[in-house]
Amino acid sequence: MKKSIDILGLPIFSLIDGAEIGTVKQLIIKPDTGNVQLFLVENEQNSIGVYALPYSSAIGVGDFAVTVESGAAIQEISHVENARDLILLGYQVIGTRVLSRKGQLLGSVDEFYVDEETGVITACSFLEQGSTDSVKYFHKPNIMTFGRDVIVIHDEAQIVASLNEPKTASLTLVSDSVAETAASAETSEPPASASGYLIGKVLSDDLLSETGELIAAQGTVITEELVEMVKAIGPMLFMKLNRLAVPIS
Template identity: 30%
Template sequence: MKKTKEIVGLPIISISDGIEVGKVKTVIINAEKGAIDYVVVDSGIQILSAKVIPTEYVLGIGEYALTIENEDAINDISKIPAAIDLLQKNIQVKGTKVLTKKGRLLGEIGDIYIDEEDNCNIIGLEYIADITQKNIRIIPRDSIITFGKNLVVVKEDVESRLLDRAADLASSEETGESEKKNSEVPTLSDIINSTPAEDEIQPGAVSDMMELKHREYLNGKVATKTIFDNEGNTLIEENTVIDDVVFDIAKTNGKVIELVMNNR
């Protein structure tokens, strides 16, 4: 996790050559994705004539340097229409006002937290409630609705979701992913509500429909952990693509729920 102020000014190192090829001048934000798409290389020329590095080519962002494979990762911004478009939109985020969905003005944004290990996605924003007192807290990503040029729009209950430490962003992200995953997994209630009236359901029909829903949900997904049987033998290896054969293995060994909770 990094704040943008920790990135701007970093030396850019080509690891193939072992040399510094520039410094980070600024970053370019993609508001629709909620991520940093490009790093601008400080070369002392006008920004519209500058060179940029797509963040997909960034190998790492450490305490002392930003690393790339070689200088081929650096491109003229004039040759990347998408970068020019984002630059012209001029989404800064830092210093913009915070507005709730229902129109309450709350404060302003201090800095941006990104996950440099996950495509430089924005995972939180420093929130300054009182400019005089500099009372800084953090807005988690799942409370942000829109990154605008002049305003960041947030959910109405944002005050109850504010965090006090940057370290809490990781657990907030995990909770959000867990809630999202759980909301996708069909529950017994979901299935019953979508089935005929209770007196029309045949014995075993609910469990059959639950199995069908789980099978449909998992088809084509990838297991995110290795699943073992009760004796410790490997049933399904991590990164296995789930199909009917894999599902039947999980079903036979009573591991369907474990598979449902560990996939992407």
């Protein structure tokens, strides 16, 4: 498995052409299944529009590169099923709070790990609540819900100090109906709320439309109204908003 940070920035190579055809710019997560669904692709030749590579179209995700059969695997998002909705959903694993089934706030995710073959998120590391350097881990079987605001885990006893540490206790079982109800409650909320991580941050630079129109000036505090306006304009501007959003210093 790979850290998400080790996938970001990988070049994408076409095996038929033997050429580099893009770079992994962002990992798009599908929260109801807990997997990487898409790679957003940066390509200097396709500077207009937003392009994506479905994870299922990647032949390999290696240490040096992502490989695909041909350049046709990378498509404009309007041609990729559910791509626009997932991008606008804006689900982020890193920074998401970790909550126990009993309601205890345990910390926030600082990294996640991906199965190279399937794109499934197999584990997450998180900074313990109230600490800046105490890192713990939980594996996919211990995840009850990838929620809009929190990741809910089954059993605190299954949290480990390293990825290789053996599990020491059996999971507290929760019925499928309870898990499904929780997942449904999380994912049935309006997608706009999933972008709550942006609210209260400020713009590090002017936010401009593709035509150069000023949408919001540098230093503007991001509000829910601004997020909704940007989403209405389109996913490309929404991604730009994500890049420019920084915490208030």
